[in-house]
Amino acid sequence: MGFLVAAVVLLGALTVLNLFLTMAVMRRLKQKDSGPAPDGSDIPDLPIGSRIPDFRAESTSGTVVATGDLLGSESVFAFFDTGCAVCKTTIPKLIDHADAHGLKADQVIAVVGGRESAAAYVDGLEGAATVILEDSLGPVASAFSIPGFPAFVVVDGDGRVVRAGTQSSLTAKA
Template sequence: MPFLVAAVVLFSAIATLNLVLTLAVIRRLRESPPAARKVAADPDLPELPAGSPVPAFHAEALSGRSVSDKSQSESEAVYAFFDSGCSSCRPTIPRLLDYAKRNGLNPDQVVAVVGGEAADAGEYVDALDGRATVILEETLGPVAAAFSIHSFPAFVIADPGGIVRRSGDSTSTLVAAAA
């Protein structure tokens, strides 16, 4: 019986200590400023970090317009990479278009590279047509290869001088660039 009493007392002491420490952590979190609790943005793509030049590329858009790193270097540009077989790509299109609208970008400044089978890219083309310059290519085709894109979706935001301002593989890239 004395062992049982000792075990209950020890267990109660440990539970009380746990409760006190948990309450102290909660209090500390409530006292910290919101900026200190802010989650860090996703890092840039390692192959294309901020400050690096936009890679050299050349492609023809669905509109017939020739698109290259040189043609895009005179104004801010957003490069978005999608794949027609990517289930998480389609939901990011409205966020891309919202970013372009909020920042006053015209369709020539928003380059959407859609990889995969042309027959499967229809819904991407429909969603982006008239709102972005659409380039169709095979999955991980020449433009994606020039940008060292390995996963989809991916976003690269460049300044008017053709220097990468931000890059990443989620729409938080767009949010961080807008801030």
């Protein structure tokens, strides 16, 4: 009888372990980047040619940034999160892109999620970008349907997405 109880307990423990491992694999597969969409964007809800979503946010300098303010010239949106290990290393690439395309700070919008440790990001972006601080996946990142960090969206003067995705979207040819 004791052998039977031990076998049932062992079988139950193995079943629970299997359930946890299966859930972990499924979560990982959901997070895994399946590559860019046929149009070149790897942000599914923001395909190339689509209009950027409406948003309104206050920058660290106190100026209000809204969708309409960015029409008329190319803009770049950069989305970072302070919990992202790679995000801080992409700041120089963003600044290089802005310099190479002659973009002013009001044309480079850097959205930093995770207010508690954002000082290093603000210092690194100061003068080169308009910085918006918000909670992780806050209102602006949610409006753009950002699936992960870092993410970049290059927009033309009409407010249409030219490129969108990871750091490679900054270096890709339009």
